Amino acid sequence: MKSYQLKKSGLAIAIVLAASVGTMQSISAAPPTATVGPSAKLGDKESQSLKQKFLGERQVQVEHEALEAIAGTQNALIALQKQDSKKTKALLQEVxxxxxIVLAKYPDLELIPANVEADVNDFELNGKSADVKDVQTLLNQTDTLLAKHKVQDARKILDQLVSEVRITTTSIPLGTFPAAIKDIIALIDKGKMDEAKTALYETLNTLVDITEMIPLPLLRAESMLTEASELEHKEDLSQQASREAIQKLTNDAKSQLLLAETLGYGEKEDYKLLYTAIDDIKDVIHSKKSAAAWDKVKSTFLNLKNKVIHPEK
Known part of the structure; x- marks a missing residue:
């Protein structure tokens, strides 16, 4: 007998959990939700704000019928496991x-987003946000452990070195999923329940999970640089006051960038270009060259962020 394992998306895993309890409840389609990783703090306002921001941006891409279709397919599998072929068929016909409806709306689309989840993990040490020195200390410890071939001990340390938002979008492959559902309905009509069950597992395993990883230090640096770029134009600040504030924000931004670099997000050369662009700002504050310098910072930062979030395969 073949065994199948469902993809561990937030939706797909629900069917496994539901099937493992004595009284199985139907799975209802629900709005995209945020999940919190073990090192994220539930009470952290920044974490909550980030999750809301990214989920809000991507929720508009989610097609409600697609979300309901996945939930309906999972409910059909539950019904099939209970030998309720009539309910299974009715659910799959609804799916x-x-x-x-989705195919009529988007006839040329290969993937349709059905669910979005966000996971925020911010590296801490002894209950406090870690800095570059902390990270480097742990990296040195890892090097020592690896030199002694204590790989698993080193892995425990490396597993901590994460500071990022991970946004996972689960999508339906429109080229295969709808046809597979129709084929499963045909199997049920022929009384081939075991084959239908296997096909349902395989169909749910064709759901596509795409994860974006966005380093938190980059997001913080970007926010600081944006604030710094706006200070030049604040009329309630003197030039000297704005210069000092800009210098502090850019220095803080560079500290966050160095943290991201030390954590291994991106290439060192890309950071060097950005550090140089930021350093050039201090020489042109309140001058005609200021706008061009800020544009260079913005474009260099965007190049870095794109490389980190969407690395080349």
């Missing part, structure tokens, strides 16, 4: 109808 097929929802997928037909």
């Amino acid at each position: 097929s109808g929802k997928l037909d």
